[in-house]
Amino acid sequence: MTDLSVASFLFLSGALLAIGLFGILTRRNFILLLIAVEIAMNAAILNFVYFAAFAGTSQGLSGQAIAVVLVGLAATEIAVGLAIVLALNRQRGSINVGEATTLKL
Amino acid sequence: MAVSFGIVGLLGTRLKKLEYGGWIAVGFAAAAMIVGLLVAAAEMLSPGSYTDQSFTWLHLPGSPGTFPNGFSLVMGSLVDPISALMLLVVTVVGFLVMLYSIGYMHHDHGLPRYYAELSLFLAAMTGLVIADNLLEFFLFWELVGVCSYFLIGFYYEKPSAASAAKEAFLVTRIGDVLFLLGIFLYFTVYATAGGGAGWAASGFKFVSGSTPFLAGAMGGNTPLLTVAGLMMLAGAAGKSAQFPLHAWLPDAMEGPTTVSALIHAATMVAAGVYLLVIASLFLGFTPDDRLAIVAVGGFTTFFAATMAVVHPDIKRVIAYSTISQLGYMVLGVGAGFAMVGMYHLFTHAFFKALLFLAAGSVIHAVGTQDLFKMGGLRKPMRVTAIAFAVGALSLSGIPPFAGFFSKDDVLSSVYTAAQSNPAYWPFLILAYATVFLTAYYIFRAWFLAFSGDKSRDPTLPAAHEGPWTMQVPLYVLSALAIVAGVLPFTPSFGSLFSLGGATSVPPTYGTTDLVLSSVSVGLGLGGILLARALWGNGRVYVLAPDSALQPMRTILLERYYIKAGYDWVGLRIVYGGSRVADFFERYVIDGTIHGFERLGTKLSNGLREGQTGLVSDYASYVVAGVIGLLILLLFVAPLIIASLGGP
């Protein structure tokens, strides 16, 4: 387990963040947006995990601990998001965010 | 002193709007006259002294700077021979005019205002005469100006009167401003020089103890002093209607005739000459100044007389003659003989007042000022005719009338000056030419008005003499117009003309050079004869429509188009420029502001367009911000900080 460099992981997590951002910016379906947010969040979690592996001594532990907490947090966020999706769907019959633009200017 | 009389007179007339309001004013004027006479008498008894009383008006303590001795402005009264003389003129003529007004103005409305303004006018003039410093002088000078403004515009409902008043004020204001600059210029020279601690500390005083304040420092001949003198001349030109600031005076005839009499004889226009006299005695003129003064005086003398030659309006003729005569006075001062100017002022005051009051009688009687409508007034208005004739003779310089002595004195003084400086010659010639013109135009007026059998315009009412209040002044002034010339020959009265050493009066009054006197008298008589030939006995000489002289006549009637030129400058250049500036103000300066406002509105609305309501867009702003921050922090900031010299 000694040959992987931090740069390669950074590439991966950066790419995932970018994909997440891409999704958030371009998708209109609320559920897709949720998924995009999750992808971005996973990029952050991934960072914590591998930085923990690189950090050494007891510091590294905190990285994994954070990752655990973040997994929980991300799941909670999804739940809240889904609750809003459901309420929105009931309200408007649509979960397309492009149609929810009454508040503007 | 007399100032307070004037003010009380003002109050008195304001209080009572009744007929006798005027009498109150007359009473005060009489009192002022008596005081004036007493002052003059006192001055005659102890000739050549200065009586100076003053109090501090405004004071700054000294400090190490421009004014080490502090800075003061004072108010005070100075009685010396010239001011006594002038006081005499002002109060006597003032009283007579005031008396005359009782009869002349009785049918006008707004009399309280009239008497109040007239009283204030006199008061201001008196104040000017007895001012003991240049600033106070200026103060009353302005006050005289504003009173003339009110009086000329007395018939304010007439647009022409209102306009003439404005014009008079404005034109004299130009002179005043230059005068003020002159004061500043002298101040620069004398601020710390002269007697006492200098002008700054003692407040522009004329005299210090028994000598002129600036005696020690006077007599310089620097460009600065020359310019200062020219500014004095400009101020005097404004008030005394000298070329090129003469334009207001003929129009000032819009005022009541009494006012014209006062303005022309004793108050306003005299102030200008008085300023020159004062300046020449207390401040000193440089040779260049004197030449300039002579030039202005000489030219104006002739220039004004030419315009008087053709004018049909009786008052305007006299008005032009005033300008012309003022030119003589200025000439005298410029020639270096200040007291000669005063002398002519003294005599002129009486005969000019006489002429105006007589003309006033005529106007009062026939209700018109057009000479060509009058005629044959000799019979119904004998007193007036004689009075006018006395005035006219005096004006023409026919011995033994007063004008002869003083005018002769002016001529001989210029002649004297010309001996040493040939540049004076042209003006001497002009002055002589004017003698002829003067006699011609004034007798043209006399013949047109009084000779013949009846009025040329049959619609005119039957003429009659005025009430006694109008006649008494005529008598008195006639008498004075006859004797005023010889009064200075008496020892006591003569002492008023001999200001402690600086007299500058030729040794005799117009009698030395028999040749010069003969020429001038001859010219005068010639003028009278020409007038009689052309206009005598009710004749009217009409210039043929195709005459070669016709354009010239038009030019003269149009006053050489100078007023038109002024109007053009005022309307086109000044007013036009101001319209352009106003346009600039509204559309460029304010427009810029509005532009900013619109820009703000546009920006605001444009930015708000970004608030689309679409959450993806909001997210994209966030992402754009992140990208921007990344670029800023990773690439731009280190560069900036490095370029600023590190952290």
Add this chain to the structure above:
Amino acid sequence: MTLPLLSVTLATLLIGTVLTFVAKEKARYVALATSVVFLLEVAALLAAYTVWPGPVNGSPGYANLESYSWIHLSWLSINYTVGVDGISLVMILLTAFLQIATVVYSWEETKEPGAFFGLLMLTCLGCFGVFIALDVLLFFLFWEAVLIPMFFLIGFWGGPRRRYAALKFFVYTHVASIVMLVGLLALVFYSGAKSFDFSAIYVAAHGLSPTVQTFLFLALFFGFGVKFPIVPFHTWLPDAHVEAPTAGSVLLAGLLLKLGAYGLIRWAVEILPIGMSHLTPLLYVVAFASIVWGSVIALAQRDLKRLIAYSSINHMGIVLLAIAVYSQLGLLAAVLLMFAHGVVSALLFMASGSVHHTFGTRDISKLGGITPVAPILATMLMVGSLASLGLPALISFPAEFTALLATWDRLAYWVLIPLVLLVVTAAFYLWMMQRVLFGPQRNIPEKAHDIPWFETAAMGILVALVIVYGILPGFLVNVIVNSPVYGFPGFP
């Protein structure tokens, strides 16, 4: 100093203002009573003011000094410090007179009288505060406090374009106050004074480098200049004046413009003389520009109030010029002229207001020959105009004369610019009088009559001032020169 006279006066005004607001229909009586008490207090202040206490610890001393700690932190100390010198006293005197005059003039204001008089009082209160404040924050506080009542006075009681004018006024002057505030803050901190107290800043400012002084002065000059107003930041003034109710115009022209000049003298000239000396050419240019521009534009105006407003720009330009020459004489002239202009412009605005509601218009080209209908009004307008064009024996003359003399003393022939413009000033006033007062009667309404007693009384007060102080300016001069600034070492 046993009785804190300044605080007592401030309290009087404060209580009076509150009572006025509450009094509704009876507001005018409360306002008048307060004004009279205020005037008496000012008289007491003047009577007590014989000599300034002399320099204290290297800073100029001020009379009636009171100081209480207000906000005190390690790096800044703000106090309630008030005090007066001759300059502020004269301005306070002006405030007192104008307050009485405006209250009397507005005697029959029927639209929300409580608020109207209350706002008038508040404006005067603010001005009074500005004139006595010797602490940056206190000064700024009062400075801004003037803004709001004036905004409402214009915006609620004003003419047809009042809302635009009120906003323009508010925004312009507010932007300026902000620049001024930055300047003052920078002054406090760059000089290392840390205290907002005038004396502390004054002492500390000596240590500033000339460059810093110059920049600070520039900021302050702009800040105060807009209130002056200086060209080209003046365009709020005509609009505000024209649209404001008469009482508002009076206070605007009479007092608010003076705030700028006063501020410049107190907070910039006294503290940063070196900075000023570096910027003198700029000041001259601006002053000349204001003088010329104000006069020339006034000539083209047809609205009576606009004309007077532009002439104010011209006069305040002369004030600036007199300050800029930086000499005893100049400063004296500036303060005198501030007083004179305060009284005269107030008189003129009152007269034009009366013209407006007597004859239904202020358009000079529509008016004509009002003298026979309203002789008193005509007299007032005439006295105001003549005073404004600098006629001797009226109040402006000694001020303008000393101002011009001081200018001559420093600038020599440049004085020709204000001199020539004096003629232009005379021209537009004369033209206005000729059109409005004289000539044949035009557009005179059927029921036109002379002004009511209270307007006569209000203007009468001002006319009396114009004449009395015109003939005897010595009283004012003695008070003014009895100020620390005239004793500053090395003051030319």
Add this chain to the structure above:
Amino acid sequence: MDTTILATFTPELIVLGAALLVFLLDVLGVRKLETFGAVAVSATAIALLAVVADLGFAPLAVLRTIPASSIDLPLGPSLYVVTSLGLVFQAIFLTSALLVSLASLSRPSDEKGSAVFFGLLLMATVGMLFAAVASDLIFLLLAVEITGISTYLLVGYTRKDARSLEAAMKFYIVGALSSSLSFFGASLLFGAYGGTSFSVLARGTSVIGYPALALAGYALLLAGLGFKLTLVPFHAWAVDVYDGAPDDVSAFLAGGSKKIGVFAFFLLFTGPVLLAPALGVWCPAGHCSTVTLRPTLELALGVLAVLTMTIGNLLALQQKEVKRLLAYSSISQAGYMLIGVAVGTAPALAGATLQVFAHVFMKAGAFLVVAAVLGLGVGPRVEDWKGLARQRPYLMLAFALMLLSLAGIPLTIGFVSKFVLFSAAVQAEGWFVWLAVAGLLNSALSVFYYARFLKTIYLDSPPPDAPAPPRLFAPIGYGRSAAIAIAVVAIVAFGIDPQPVLSGMQAAATHFVAIGA
């Protein structure tokens, strides 16, 4: 767990307990709004007293739970630390919660979901309180997340209202995006320093020895937390959310929850990072330079501050709807606060803190008034408010004071706070003076729309044919009146004499900066 920890978290526990109580009561079938409201009001009030006592306010010494000796200790490995500035912020947060819950007592008592409303309000407050004692980046972000989740749901709690749900949706999406950005940034910092505790960050020794990682991390954190603080360009959600949210929630969002961002910025960019040493050499495009964090971040903060103020004000300039106008103004106010962060000296922090304090009363108060007025049936557009001062003089006087305070007119707390803040910027000299100038010019710009609004309320008269709002003269409720009255009194009282609060904040800020060093 030992009791000292519990004692340390007394205020948090009180509020948390109250939240649990509310949820419990809801489960038990209690439906009365007044009950929940009373719980919320008393809990926040008691917690507030406790915090004030902990700040060393002598008359309340009995309530003190944290000994003075354990406040303002140097940074250690602990996840939380009690600083006096944190306590000040806790007090501010509690004040805003108190005001909003007090006003919410006047909501219609049969309103559905009142338990959720008060419960989430209290939970959001709990998050804010925790954020104020954070000494660890993750702790801080999690606390922020508590507030975040609670407020997303608060905005949507009137679930039948389409606008409200739409607002919740937008808030949620941008919020989730921001929190993933924050956590990503935090992960980069973790990678750079090997830990997330502020003591580790303050040490500034990079594990990887490479500045870019830390800089990128801070950039992402600026964005993620800037979202909370509504910094431009992370602001766009705020307007829609404030507009769509129930009125009292808007008051809480603007007056309370956004302030959490300010304290987070304090923690991240002034305290710990303040003296972080040079990070190393960074060679973008061949220009190698030593990167020091603080000046680099100052630049970014300054840019953000100016952008936020200016764009916020410009956006507000032409806004025609009352709530959106206030929302935009709230954005620009955040810019002023950021000046304090950018300057970073103790005086500046004190100024920014005072500005935050002032903003609670001004902005929460203003939104509460808006809530009251909209409750009277007056329309949401500015023009609907024409001449309202004549019908509701006292309410509008309160509103006018709030607007004047927002505009920074003297004798209001808004003036004092800006004065101190800008003074501090000038006092710091250097290019911060320009920040002060920008701030002052912006406050001049802001006067435009405040003045226009005031003009509409006071000077304009309603069109003659417009129907009068149905309940124009109805009472607005005691709770709401009390909340508004408190806000007004605070605005004026602290505007006249800010010394008590200001000296406290100054002392706290001084300690805070010292801790960072």
Add this chain to the structure above:
Amino acid sequence: MSVEELAFLGLAAIAVGTAMLALLVRELVHTILWVAVFFVSLSGIYFLLEAPFLGVLQLGVYAGAVTILLLFGVMVTRKRIFSKEVATGISPFPFALAVVAMVVLAVVAASLPVPVTLVRSYDVTLLSTALFQQYGAWLVLLGMVMLSALAGAIYLVREGRE
């Protein structure tokens, strides 16, 4: 190239590919399938990094719970489960921005040339001790987040009957 590297590259490629597919496919159900694969691939990377606890957690929470949750969401909001995502007009600005974001992040990542090698790993016991003792506060806070989420979400989705 070692086995680890090869495994990492493979997993990374799968992660990136599935993430993109998840967002780009038209059918929502497919999306969720791709997401599940994505979660699994990440879990593999965690195992590779010798973080088995996280790997398991990832599988359980994400690949399990979250995926089910999402599927549930899709089911509730759709009348037909297999319906295509409607192509809505996507404005060019966000799209361009997303591309730029990718580029910038790539540049940032690429500019980190220092290869720091992996040092050590931890076992689950140590992690759980730390999690519940040293970093217990995080969990407490997470609990509060969940409390809020629970209370609010339940209220939000509950059909209003009262």
